[in-house]
Amino acid sequence: xxxxxxxxxxxxxxxxxxxxxxxxxxxxxxxxxKAAPGAAPSxxxxxxxxxxxxxxxxxxxxxxxxxxxxxxxxxxxxxRRRVERDRVTVKEVAVANLLSELLPTLDDIGRARDHGExxxxxxSVAESLETIVAKMGLQQFGKEGEPFDPLVHEAxxxxxxxxxxxxxxxxxxxxxxxxxxxxxxxxxxxVAEPQPGAQGAKGEGEDxxxxxxxxxxxxxxxx
Numbered sequence: 136x137x138x139x140x141x142x143x144x145x146x147x148x149x150x151x152x153x154x155x156x157x158x159x160x161x162x163x164x165x166x167x168x169k170a171a172p173g174a175a176p177s178x179x180x181x182x183x184x185x186x187x188x189x190x191x192x193x194x195x196x197x198x199x200x201x202x203x204x205x206x207x208x209x210x211x212x213x214x215r216r217r218v219e220r221d222r223v224t225v226k227e228v229a230v231a232n233l234l235s236e237l238l239p240t241l242d243d244i245g246r247a248r249d250h251g252e253x254x255x256x257x258x259s260v261a262e263s264l265e266t267i268v269a270k271m272g273l274q275q276f277g278k279e280g281e282p283f284d285p286l287v288h289e290a291x292x293x294x295x296x297x298x299x300x301x302x303x304x305x306x307x308x309x310x311x312x313x314x315x316x317x318x319x320x321x322x323x324x325x326v327a328e329p330q331p332g333a334q335g336a337k338g339e340g341e342d343x344x345x346x347x348x349x350x351x352x353x354x355x356x357x358x
Contacts (some may be wrong), residue, residue, distance in 0.1 A: 231319050233271050238312060238320060241268070245310065277310045277322030287311055287318055292325035302328050 244261040247253045253261055276287065283290065283302040291308055299305075304324040311322030 156261045227314065227317065231269055231314055231317060234268055234271065234312070234314070235319055237264070237268060240264070241312075242309060247333040257334035272343050274313050275310045276313060277304070277307045277324060279304060279307055283324070283326045287313075287321055288326075289323045290326045291323050294325070294327045295330045297330045299327050299329055 244253065244265070247261070264332035270349065281304050283304055288304060288311070292306070303326060305327045307322060308325060309323040311318065312320050
């Protein structure tokens with residue numbers, strides 16, 4: 136007879152069934168978490184959301200302040216350019232007013248030089264004054280023989296001349312002065328215009344001469 140161990144066949148191992156139950160419970164918990172989207176967020180998620188909101192707010196404030204700074208910088212640059220332009224304009228006006236008061240003296244020096252009276256100490260003083268005004272930007276203009284320009288010339292005398300082809304300055308009565316492109320006194324001149332009918336008479340003479348030469352040669356059709 137074979138002896139049987141009592142109770143051996145009636146008991147089954149419980150280990151694998153317990154492990155399967157744990158896995159099923161974990162899967163159920165995970166499914167429950169996924170199936171509940173409206174569940175309350177955790178503490179870490181709340182902290183992260185708060186930090187992101189603060190970061191967005193800081194970036195918006197930085198963008199706004201940067202735009203304000205750029206606008207202020209542009210306004211300051213415009214202000215500096217405007218002040219510099221006004222400063223240059225005021226300086227030019229002041230220099231022009233000062234030199235305008237000296238023009239009669241410069242005219243006297245020019246007349247004395249033309250008459251040979253610029254000698255001795257008076258010559259040294261005159262040359263020093265002319266050097267100073269030249270350093271301040273004063274330039275003299277106006278020469279005989281240049282075309283008349285009403286923008287820089289003032290005609291005080293008028294005549295006709297057969298040897299000019301356009302209105303020409305034939306005598307400088309008073310030189311003109313400018314500072315850069317700013318004219319502080321036009322040149323006062325005597326002008327001459329071409330003789331009326333001179334061009335027509337010249338043209339008629341040329342035509343008559345050419346006609347005469349054709350008659351002498353027998354005309355264009357005669358061999």
